[in-house]
């Protein structure tokens with residue numbers, strides 16, 4: 001599908017990267033995605049292929065062995081990958097957020113140690129804020145770090161770690177009371193720890209357990225887990241940036257670029273749903289003509305394509321704003337909100353156009369229908385995006401009286 005979701009002003013290198021990824025998606029991902037997803041099977045061969053393409057180091061600076069590409073290039077690649085299978089974009093996303101946080105906030109030693117291995121895909125990242133009792137309200141985190149000599153001792157339970165089992169490095173946000181007197185606001189008494197571990201399940205490091213995969217309605221193939229810390233000892237030099245109390249800001253910075261990424265996923269899934277619907281509508285006949293010739297169906301296709309275009313434009317705008325070095329929380333919040341809502345609506349319309357066959361597991365739209373809801377939740381729900389957007393608007397449009 002060439003006509004929709006074009007991006008003006010890309011360099012030759014960007015065009016080359018995005019079209020290479022698109023080819024890979026068409027040949028290596030789309031043909032196997034639905035079968036692997038139904039089996040909830042980790043797509044090892046696809047991941048190996050992405051490693052070879054250098055996708056794990058796309059935004060890591062060249063001096064650390066990455067490709068040093070922009071957020072826009074990254075987001076366009078994610079859009080292509082999600083068009084093939086959203087779970088695969090999830091495998092890259094947490095890795096990308098952790099690499100970004102290291103690049104922005106890590107000490108020199110942390111960057112030198114982690115980034116080259118992350119660029120090669122040898123170390124794979126996950127990030128962990130959510131707990132069983134909280135997701136939106138990050139300030140309510142109860143997991144704790146207590147200083148003990150040159151180490152910190154971490155205790156608590158984390159929830160919903162994408163790539164919790166397959167990763168070997170988890171950026172974990174906990175409350176750290178050390179150095180922060182009673183009454184310090186919650187966001188100033190949190191610290192991100194860089195926790196290395198063995199991939200897999202069970203006790204993956206003394207004091208650290210990954211119990212197993214959470215069973216999900218969609219977004220299968222990629223593992224989502226809990227993480228239990230019980231006297232987990234982490235050396236002080238694995239505090240991200242070397243200073244405690246900055247974790248909340250570091251994580252919010254990571255989530256901000258993550259939101260562009262989720263918007264890009266919404267764009268990719270919606271594009272695929274449109275492709276499936278527009279093809280099906282021209283093959284299925286009712287009342288003596290292809291259903292695409294009924295105006296009601298044509299109107300649906302028109303609405304879907306308009307949503308695909310609008311979401312893509314907002315996602316590209318948010319990525320470009322960040323790439324220009326400016327704060328993009330407003331644009332990222334809007335793009336994430338719009339792209340995820342539109343994705344759900346476009347998928348729903350594609351499902352309706354498939355009639356009864358949309359309900360059959362033999363049709364790809366069945367998988368997309370179960371995947372789209374995750375985008376309404378991940379990296380902040382619609383309500384949280386609206387809170388961010390609203391707050392920022394009131395700052396920008398402050399009433400002067």
Ligand SMILES: Cc1cc2nc3c(=O)[nH]c(=O)nc-3n(C[C@H](O)[C@H](O)[C@H](O)COP(=O)(O)OP(=O)(O)OC[C@H]3O[C@@H](n4cnc5c(N)ncnc54)[C@H](O)[C@@H]3O)c2cc1C
Pocket residue numbers: 094127128129130133134135136137159160161162163216219224374377378379380381382383384
């Ligand atoms: C498949 C999957 C993968 C995930 N991966 C990760 C991961 O890798 N790392 C990680 O840290 N987390 C991850 N999450 C967690 C995700 O970020 C949270 O689920 C999400 O932030 C919402 O939090 P919650 O589920 O606790 O919902 P809650 O915060 O309990 O919210 C419940 C409802 O209340 C609404 N709400 C909450 N506060 C307000 C308010 N102030 N005003 C109005 N409405 C409000 C919400 O919008 C929502 O509708 C993942 C979740 C899923 C489902």
